[in-house]
Amino acid sequence: MTESEEALVERAKVDPDAFGMLYQQYVERIYSYIYYRVSNHHDAEDLTARTFQQALKHIGRYVNKGVPFSAWLYRIAHNSVANWHRAHSRHRFISLDDLVMMSSRSKSAPDTITERNEERAALLRAIRQLPEDRQQLLILKFTERLSNREIGQIMGRTEGAIKSLYHRTLLALRDELEEEGFASFELLHSDNGDEPSPLTFLAHKEEGD
Amino acid sequence: MNYFKEAVDLLPQTWQRIVYGTRAIARKQHVDDILTDHVGALIDGTHASKLYLDRYPDERVLASLLPLAEHVNEHLYPVAPTAGFRNRLLNDLMRQAHAQHERGNPSLWTEKRKEIIIGATITSVISAVGVLAYFMHILPFNRRPTSTG
Numbered sequence: 415m416t417e418s419e420e421a422l423v424e425r426a427k428v429d430p431d432a433f434g435m436l437y438q439q440y441v442e443r444i445y446s447y448i449y450y451r452v453s454n455h456h457d458a459e460d461l462t463a464r465t466f467q468q469a470l471k472h473i474g475r476y477v478n479k480g481v482p483f484s485a486w487l488y489r490i491a492h493n494s495v496a497n498w499h500r501a502h503s504r505h506r507f508i509s510l511d512d513l514v515m516m517s518s519r520s521k522s523a524p525d526t527i528t529e530r531n532e533e534r535a536a537l538l539r540a541i542r543q544l545p546e547d548r549q550q551l552l553i554l555k556f557t558e559r560l561s562n563r564e565i566g567q568i569m570g571r572t573e574g575a576i577k578s579l580y581h582r583t584l585l586a587l588r589d590e591l592e593e594e595g596f597a598s599f600e601l602l603h604s605d606n607g608d609e610p611s612p613l614t615f616l617a618h619k620e621e622g623d
Numbered sequence: 624m625n626y627f628k629e630a631v632d633l634l635p636q637t638w639q640r641i642v643y644g645t646r647a648i649a650r651k652q653h654v655d656d657i658l659t660d661h662v663g664a665l666i667d668g669t670h671a672s673k674l675y676l677d678r679y680p681d682e683r684v685l686a687s688l689l690p691l692a693e694h695v696n697e698h699l700y701p702v703a704p705t706a707g708f709r710n711r712l713l714n715d716l717m718r719q720a721h722a723q724h725e726r727g728n729p730s731l732w733t734e735k736r737k738e739i740i741i742g743a744t745i746t747s748v749i750s751a752v753g754v755l756a757y758f759m760h761i762l763p764f765n766r767r768p769t770s771t772g
Contacts, residue, residue: 428724443701459704470716557684
């Protein structure tokens with residue numbers, strides 16, 4: 415935690431405006447994290463509100479133990495999401511429509527957009543099949559762009575454990591995608607020979623057969 | 624004697640397992656490190672999967688995991704809340720924060736009053752039962768009559 419943030423957190427215990435500054439600083443990250451865990455805007459907004467309300471209620475008892483303030487917020491968000499999943503466990507169907515629609519923001523051709531939406535939907539379905547801690551790791555790593563150390567602080571694990579978990583998560587995700595019907599991933603060189611194209615997501619198995 | 628011979632026979636096999644296990648662990652850690660480096664580069668905006676594959680041709684698992692990491696990186700991006708939601712929530716929080724500030728930060732007693740009372744009641748009952756049991760044990764009416772001869 416930087417000194418200025420530490421001072422801001424201390425001030426937020428008695429000064430509502432300081433809490434407002436912390437909110438402005440973290441609301442997007444917390445919202446994004448929750449959004450990927452629940453897959454829709456409505457619940458993401460509800461849980462984001464609950465997370466900050468809990469933070470406000472308990473900030474007086476917050477003690478800096480050497481981990482960033484954001485780790486504390488992520489833990490509150492994680493608990494809110496876990497409670498939400500428990501409450502909705504009887505209705506496991508979660509729409510991915512919102513998430514998939516997001517990728518149609520790009521200005522590509524309609525065919526490309528459809529293809530990308532399908533890829534994204536498959537990926538998100540596969541991620542959703544993973545255990546909770548692996549989903550959490552992928553979201554924190556790829557959307558929040560946190561280091562292994564920061565993720566370890568949030569998840570209460572060592573940096574080495576996060577490294578190992580990331581490896582196992584990729585293996586599990588690959589298996590899930592294969593079960594979804596996607597054959598494999600492969601790097602291909604572009605035809606013009608300048609640079610390798612970053613990625614080609616191979617077609618469905620039945621098409622490849 | 625037979626047990627000793629069997630144990631001696633098992634030694635090479637056991638040793639092989641230890642060596643194989645150690646190598647497997649070291650190799651897994653090596654792949655862990657490569658994947659961590661790779662995702663760090665991805666997050667920094669460098670698509671270097673081909674470079675990593677060329678550098679570590681023996682690690683066949685990378686051929687599927689590195690492009691997969693690129694795929695995840697491409698499709699998982701931060702999502703922002705709407706401005707309307709942000710402002711609404713900020714206003715709500717500010718109102719709550721001012722109200723909380725006026726009341727003063729809730730003490731542990733205020734927040735956990737119910738739990739504290741239940742805990743104290745249970746502890747008191749257990750203590751009372753303990754004291755009662757002790758007195759019943761030592762008081763004369765609970766003793767067996769002794770023969771006076």
